[in-house]
Amino acid sequence: MAIYFSNFENDNFLTIYLLGFIALYLFLSIWNHNHIRILPIIECTKSKFNVIMIGVDTLRIDRLGAYAYHRKLTPNIDKICTQGVIFENCITPLARTAPSLTSLFSSLWPHNHQIRDNYPDATQTDLPADNFINILNSQGFSTAAISDWAGADFKKINFGFKELSVPQDQWNIKLLLRQGPAYLRLFLTLFTHNRFGKRFLPELYYLAGVPLTSHLGQECRDTISRLAKKEKPFLINLFTSSTHVPFGSEYPYYNLFTPKDYAGDSRFIMGDFSTPEQIVESQESTSEAHDISQIINLYDSCVKEFDDEVGKIIDHIDKCGLRENTFIVLYSDHGTDFFETECWGQGNTLVGNDPSGRIPLIISGPGVPQNVKFSHVCRSIDFMPTMLDLLGMEIPNNIDGVSLAPYINDNSNPNLYAFQETGVWMGKIPGLHPDQITYPDIIELLTIPDIKSGTMVIDEKYYPTVIQAKNRSIQNDRWKLIYIPTYHGPVYQLYDLKTDPYKNVIDLYPDILSELKPKLEDWIFNPTIQ
DSSP states (O other), rough: OOOHHHHHHHHHHHHHHHHHHHHHHHHHHHHHHHHHOOOOOOOOSSSSSSEEEEEETTOOOOSGGGGGGSSSHHHHHHHHTTSSSSETEEESSSSSSHHHHHHHHHHOOOOHHHHOOSSSGHOOOOOOOOOOOOHHHHHTTTTEEESSSTTHHHHBOOOOOOOEEOOOOOOOOHHHHHHOOOHHHHHHHHHHHHHHHHHHHHHHOTTOOOOHHHHHHHHHHHHHHHHHHHSOOOOEEEETTTSTTOOOOTTTGSSSSSSSSSTTTEEEEESSOOOOHHHHHHSOOOOGSSSSHHHHHHHHHHHHHHHHHHHHHHHHHHHTTTGEEEEEEEEEEOEEEESTSEEEESSSOOSSSOTEEEEEEEESSTOOSSEEEEOSSSGGHHHHHHHHHHTTHHHHHHHSOOOOOOHHTTTTTOOOOEEOOOOOOSSOOOOTTTTBOOOOEEEEEEOOOOTTTTTTTOOTTTTTHHHOOOOOOEEEESEEEEEHHHTTTTEEEEEEEEEEEEEETTTTHHHHHHHHHHHHHHHHHSOOOO
């Protein structure tokens, strides 16, 4: 009888536990559903221009329809391309999120704005007063940033946005401790991807590696409706992690391209990516260690989901009657390598026509010529002066970029040089020169100088070596020269981007080397405003 009663108690406990679990899940789902704000569509016209920027982390430009990719992933982005200008050869100076975004909004090279990795300390996070957002603020704009975990830099770095709906710094030990073990935090996101989670458990709502594409899209549309009712012009910057590693997407997107009989580790996201140790090991491995075809399937699913969300935002802009006086900007911080340069990731080697260094940049709006494919080399630092020019505002004279507005009407060549430097490696990256100057892997490289803040930064004793170890490059429409620092002196590689973009041809073109080498060395060793 006692045994029977004990079993009865256990069964009852299990039943109550399961019912409570289901009730909690349903409550949070219903609570979230009932509190999604569907704001009314409004009709509005203004005499001043608005700017709506839609960005995504890690989007390769070759996924766009203009590049005849074998999967039709981006019909909505492609439509914007026909209504404006796509800068087909736009180069970011450093293919890492924090320095890339900072260059985009400040029009400065990384060595001038001082953010040269993803781990800036408090002394590096104040930008010049005349960055893009502050200039718009001074012109009476409402400015807002919306993002998931990938856009934490918009709060960490002082861009000047008046409204911020973004998470706290993700490179923070206090945040990581609050999130708990990897598998527990992923489980808890079943209950926190809603308004309740955003308000009370932001460290789980904004969990790294888990995109919020549909949530952010809805928030962006709500913000457009809200700001459009005011008399002020506005800038809204939406930035999502939709296409960022580990390449996870929402249902039903993750099933779009994955074979039904696939049984590997990367069924829903890129496998073996839960701990810092796994990330370092993954970065150090060659292509044989990865299921590349399936990873590309997942990545393409993410691109498709992002494009669908872009379509919803553009449709909302049209229904609000805002299109005629609104600039729409589509952009990314960097692309990604799928072993074209012998490794995966971004900004690791700069080898050849590195797909991580080219970013999609599309501008559509009042006075912008339509269906222009601007094919000449330009730089992300040219975005700010170009937009200020299009908006009819004064361009600061202490920036590195130039306005491309005078060149886009007839697609003329501004004859610019794009410079790049590598980011901080997680570990020893495949494809590095065998004598490359190196430093410890990321786990040893980072430190926490201020326990009270919890922010992780590069240990100051390694920072000079990190800067010294960076590969650098210069390129124009055809040629790319790379500087590789080794323990035995610099090594140079030259690539013909038009004929064979991954073959080093430095011995065949000494005249090109003589032309580009002094310019590159001057940029490295005499960094000035250019």
